[in-house]
Amino acid sequence: MHKLIRITTIPLSLEKLLEGQLTYMNSFYEVTAISAEKERLERYGRDNGVKTYWVDMTREITPIADLKAVLKLYNYFKREKPFIVHTHTPKAGIVGMLAANLAGVPLRLHTVAGLPLLETRGTKRRVLNFVEKFTYKLATRIYPNSTELKKIILKEGFTSSEKLKVLGKGSSNGIDTHYFDPGNYKDSENLILRRELGIPENDIVFIFIGRLVSEKGINELVTAFQNLNAEIKNTALLLVGPLEEELDPLSTHTLNLIEDHKKIITTGYQQDIRPYLALSNVLTFPSYREGFPNVVMQAGAMGLPSIVSDINGCNEIITEGLNGVIIPVKDVNSLFLAMQKMVDNPSWRKLLATAARNEITQNYDRIEFWELLRREYEELDRERDSSN
The missing domain is CATH 3.40.50.2000 (Glycogen Phosphorylase B;)
Structure with missing residues (x-):
């Protein structure tokens, strides 16, 4: 069974933005969730039946701490040899994609669920633009979670259209329409x-x-x-x-x-x-x-x-x-x-x-979205096999 690693900056994103998704994927892959806030992350792992690995990250610009996170992830990836690393949120994206690229992870995927940099200006904006472009360059595929977001990414020149794909009509996780009723x-x-x-x-x-x-x-x-x-x-x-x-x-x-x-x-x-x-x-x-x-x-x-x-x-x-x-x-x-x-x-x-x-x-039914993402993983696996 292939190893699948999912990374968010903080566990709240695992709990809310990806609710239920990692548990579902754990039936098809050996899933590990990586995030900050060690105790909350471990509780998430227990509640959702998935492995966890703690890496200290913040949503702020912290170059030294970020390099430490990259090194820790690189060593972990070299040891665990995951087939897929899939990141969410900007900080987890740059840290996770850089470490995965250096470690030679075959499939490096990043979901974009918004662009905080759009509300910034000046030097900070230029720094964030560079980080965004670099994240996309390190990834093998980028998933904007809406069609309009894909258009913005192309307009900003962050990457080429060949690297971008919107799953279904959008979303990062769909909605459990039986739960929300x-x-x-x-x-x-x-x-x-x-x-x-x-x-x-x-x-x-x-x-x-x-x-x-x-x-x-x-x-x-x-x-x-x-x-x-x-x-x-x-x-x-x-x-x-x-x-x-x-x-x-x-x-x-x-x-x-x-x-x-x-x-x-x-x-x-x-x-x-x-x-x-x-x-x-x-x-x-x-x-x-x-x-x-x-x-x-x-x-x-x-x-x-x-x-x-x-x-x-x-x-x-x-x-x-x-x-x-x-x-x-x-x-x-x-x-x-x-x-x-x-x-x-x-x-x-x-x-x-x-x-x-x-x-x-x-x-936007949730189960249909999870199936869509699982089939995407399988398709990427087949494409890689056929190109080797």
Whole structure:
């Protein structure tokens, strides 16, 4: 059985972005998960029945620490002799692809689920551009997780089209449409959780799920909601996710509003987001950049229409007027008007909700995506055999 190594910078990506995938692949390959945060990684391995190997990595630019990580991975690869190394996230990509290339790993694959560098400028942007190009050069194949992201990569000149492939209609992992199913939640259960959170029974709830940082559009979302609630009192904003105060922090004004506004509710990080989606009415996701966002697919599977920014991934999952609304990036007024329209037109909102779940079940089922990726591995194996 071939050895397959999957690498992410932190275990959270294994838990959320690749949920269930490594366990599935373990039936066909000898899978090892590599990431930082040793204790959390080992817990992930126990919970998912896969081997793990700890390597210290961070999302920041740390050249000396990164070289140490490359050396540790190189020695591990030389010892273990994996057939496939498949990386995710920028730091894991450059560290993993460099070590795999030096160690002579036959198949070096990298999935691109977004380009953080698009929000940077100056010297940092030039450094990140170089790192991105170098990562792609070291890999044997690159998988953008959306068609629009592939176009951006080609436009930026990071690699040639021959190295790029989008699996299916996009995504890094698909969606478990049986797990994310509004039918699993009773109205009475949703009402109980609303009461626990202090949300009135008849409020229209706008939900955001993800890191509470500027690049997710939280500053704009909080301002738009403040304006909306000033006009329409039976509205609430539910923010589900961790507040990150070091990288890309929110403005002081936004933090104060989140703290003081009676209709803005925060839950912190939640392992299971389904109960919060089940009690909500609309996903608001005004992010500045994404790859192919799981949250938008999860919300759709749970029967929620979405308001998303006009960026790659979001504008591929959401079709304007069919399963949601697409607004310009960083546009508070457009976000406000879209939210207002969702409140003022309940019958239209329900039509969007029905179409939202249909879109996900038809195009992004998780098991089908896993099979697609497994067949991709097998095809690459055959291609390599035939060329040798």
